Amino acid sequence: MTHHTSPKAGTAHASAAPMASMGASLTINGTPHQLLIEPWTTLLDLLREQLGLTGTKKGCDHGQCGACTVLLDGRRINSCLKLAVSLDGSEVTTVEGLGQAGRLHPLQAAFIEHDAFQCGYCTPGQICSAAGLIAEGHARSREEVREQMSGNLCRCGAYTNIADAVLEVLEKGDAR
Numbered sequence: 670m671t672h673h674t675s676p677k678a679g680t681a682h683a684s685a686a687p688m689a690s691m692g693a694s695l696t697i698n699g700t701p702h703q704l705l706i707e708p709w710t711t712l713l714d715l716l717r718e719q720l721g722l723t724g725t726k727k728g729c730d731h732g733q734c735g736a737c738t739v740l741l742d743g744r745r746i747n748s749c750l751k752l753a754v755s756l757d758g759s760e761v762t763t764v765e766g767l768g769q770a771g772r773l774h775p776l777q778a779a780f781i782e783h784d785a786f787q788c789g790y791c792t793p794g795q796i797c798s799a800a801g802l803i804a805e806g807h808a809r810s811r812e813e814v815r816e817q818m819s820g821n822l823c824r825c826g827a828y829t830n831i832a833d834a835v836l837e838v839l840e841k842g843d844a845r
């Protein structure tokens with residue numbers, strides 16, 4: 670009548686075969702870092718766990734929600750999908766690098782002004798994605814903003830206010 674599986678079934682012991690960390694140099698928010706990184710570490714985990722940059726959020730960890738969006742050499746990417754060791758020589762900008770309290774990025778200020786968040790979990794990814802979107806220069810209208818940020822999900826449904834905030838910065842043309 671026992672239905673539980675053997676305790677050994679499916680277990681993997683990572684400690685059995687330690688792998689060497691690999692060296693990589695990345696510039697993160699303008700600061701150069703020489704890093705030792707385990708080969709399987711994603712950029713997201715490097716940022717959050719190794720560097721303490723917890724502004725970047727982990728949602729799905731599978732490239733489906735956009736919570737982990739950062740800028741890689743100025744282009745927006747899902748950091749959960751990139752192995753950090755593959756980014757040797759790259760520049761990464763996280764939400765902390767866009768702005769801080771007292772010197773907010775225009776997008777951060779616009780998100781506050783337009784009430785473009787509720788729980789805030791998606792917000793750093795939305796802001797990094799919007800910075801990348803504006804730099805790309807392809808979005809002109811609300812529909813285009815919505816479409817080109819469709820990879821950034823908001824479980825609170827703040828999409829209308831997010832689009833308002835992004836459009837304001839887009840139209841003012843003052844995104845740094």
Ligand code: FES
Nearest residue numbers: 728729730735749
């Ligand atoms: S955490 Fe990376 S896309 Fe969801």
Ligand code: FES
Nearest residue numbers: 787789823824825
């Ligand atoms: S503000 Fe809650 S998920 Fe977007």
